[in-house]
Amino acid sequence: MTTMRKVPLAWQSLEDAFENNAPQVHSYLQLESGEVLRLVDGTVDPDLLARIVADPDYLPVAPVSSREQYRWMEHFIQTVEDETLHEALTHSIDGKGAFRRFKDVLMAHPVDRERWFKFRTERLRDCMTSWLETHGLEAGPRPEWRVPTAEEVLPEVERRGDRVRVQHTRARRSDLERAKLHELVDKLPSRGLDTALAFLEFSLARRPMVLPDVDATDVDATVGDDATQDAANDAAIDGASPDSSSTLDDGAD
Secondary structure, three states: OOOOEEEOOOHHHHHHHHHOOOOOEEEEEEOOOOOEEEEEOOOOOHHHHHHHHHOOOEEEOOOOOHHHHHHHHHHHHOOOOOHHHHHHHHHHOOOOOHHHHHHHHHOOOHHHHHHHHHHHHHHHHHHHHHHHHHOOEEEOOOOOOOOOOHHHHHHHHHHOHHHHHHHHHHHHHHHHHHHHHHHHHHHOOHHHHHHHHHHHHHHHHHOOOOOOOOOHHHOOOOOOOHHHHHHHHHHHHOOOOOOHHHHOOHHHO
């Protein structure tokens, strides 16, 4: 009997990788950590990519094809009891843009929309489980994120207490001064506004405000939201219709 290797899978990340079949996106499962590394053509250093491809601890993820996901939509439509919605969904998957139109139709039907999401998640999990078994892998427990107790952090809080109080006092005084300034401006007669404004502008000019630097690491560079994935699926199907999809395997249902 073959021994299965346990991997602490990040299920949601792996599910996203299985769903995203955009040709420029390549995903790898890191077998030690269970995390999924997603690479985009044109943004990855070639040497880094070569090391990842050659590393046996990085397993390339084979996403579910657009045609298979198209069959899921066909199967789901057959379970819709509302005749009007059934007809609208049938028309939505005819031709280019099928994946986007299918989701747009479901937006106005929250119950069936939730049914679709659960159905799709189950299909993805089945594909993921089969893929893992093919490679001799099974899902293992993820390491827990431990949150320290109040007793553990109390000494540090007490040590910083004086500094925090000073910062709080300064912030409080600043708030009070700003409130007082607003109050005085409201009480100024119209003829004194020009003088007050000129003085404030003079003060700001002598001590310019310093804006905080923007850390590049704070910019979200994630790839592949729902709209991007729908576009990739629609491009792959390239005008699939009920007639053209009849050539797909009947075994998908």
